[in-house]
Amino acid sequence: MNSALFRAPRVITTARLSMLPPSPEQLPELIRLKGDESVFGYMLHGVRSPERTREELEDDMDFWQVRGYGTWSVFLRENGQFLGICGLMERPDGRGIALRYALWPETRGFGYAREAARAALEFGHSAGLSRIIAVARDTNLSSQAVMRDIGMREAGEFMNRGHRMVVFESMNSTSSG
Numbered sequence: 001m002n003s004a005l006f007r008a009p010r011v012i013t014t015a016r017l018s019m020l021p022p023s024p025e026q027l028p029e030l031i032r033l034k035g036d037e038s039v040f041g042y043m044l045h046g047v048r049s050p051e052r053t054r055e056e057l058e059d060d061m062d063f064w065q066v067r068g069y070g071t072w073s074v075f076l077r078e079n080g081q082f083l084g085i086c087g088l089m090e091r092p093d094g095r096g097i098a099l100r101y102a103l104w105p106e107t108r109g110f111g112y113a114r115e116a117a118r119a120a121l122e123f124g125h126s127a128g129l130s131r132i133i134a135v136a137r138d139t140n141l142s143s144q145a146v147m148r149d150i151g152m153r154e155a156g157e158f159m160n161r162g163h164r165m166v167v168f169e170s171m172n173s174t175s176s177g
Contacts, residue, residue, distance in 0.1 A: 010064065012072065012119045012120070012123060013077070014115050014116070014119050015115070016076065016077055016078070016112070016115060017074055017075065017076065017077060017083070017112065017115055017116055017119070018074075018075045018076075018077050018080075019072035019073070019074050019075075019086065019116060019119060019120070020072055020073050020075065021060075021061070021064050021070060021071075021072060021073075022057055022060040022061050022064070022070070022071060022072075022073060023061070023073075024057070026057070026073045026082075027053070027054060027057055029073070029082040030053050030056075030057060030073070030085070031050045031053045031054075033082075033084055033085065033102065033104070034047065034048040034052075034053045034056070034102075035047055035048060035049070035050065035053070036104075038105050039084065039102050039103070039104060039105065040102060042102075042136075042137060042140055042143070043100070043102055063089070063090075067090075068127060069087070069088050069123065069124060069127055069129075070087050070088060070089065071085050071086070071087030071088070071089060071100070072085065072086055072087050072116070072120065073085055074086050074101075074103065074112070074116045076112075083103050083104060083107045083112055083116075084101065084102050084103030084104055084107065085100075085101065085102050085103075086099075086100070086101040086102075086103075086113070086116035086117055086119075086120050087099075087100060087101075087120055088100075088120055088123075088124050088129070088132065091133070091135070095133055095135070095167065096131060096132070096133050097124065097129055097131070097132050097133070098132070098133045098134055098135060099117055099120055099121055099124070099132055099133070099134040099147075099152075099170075100134070101113050101116060101117050101120075101143075101146070103116075108142070113143075113146050114146050114149050114150060117134075117146055117147075117150050118150040121150055121151075121152075121170055125170070125172035129172070130171065130172050131169060131170070131171055131172075132169065132170045132172075133155070133167055133168060133169045133170075134147050134152055134167075134168045134169075134170075135165050135166070135167050135168070136165070136166055136168075137163050137164070137165060137166075138157070138163070138164040138165070138166050139163075144166060144168070147168040148168075150170075151170060152168035152169060152170045153168060153169060153170075154166060154167070154168055155167050155168060155169040
């Protein structure tokens, strides 16, 4: 394990966003976000029940403790508005550490996903992760555009529950992860 992961600051501030590691105070917003079909319908395992969201919050907090990275809640700096989530997680299918993001539909089109995803990707590489992937349905062109815009490249595909999934990757040869 790269000790840089535990020295890296956990809060990320970009030009317009504040990205905070998960905490119990964020549970109400996370329940709303993860229970919304328009947001989590495309995510691995789909929408979550409030109980599953509570379990995932606990898992996310533990993941940060063990790994030194994880999922952030994303807020607009100017007014503290909760926009969604973005972060790094280990995929349960063994494909590796993956970038993920899910923002409210009404916040799309302003570049927030790109800004958060780029910051999370940079965090992961600077913390020692040499390869980070991201996965999107072949029909989710906006998510794929975000991945391309932040420098990820197409690296494969697979089928999941009848959907063709496109895998993107970002490699950092200077990392020692």
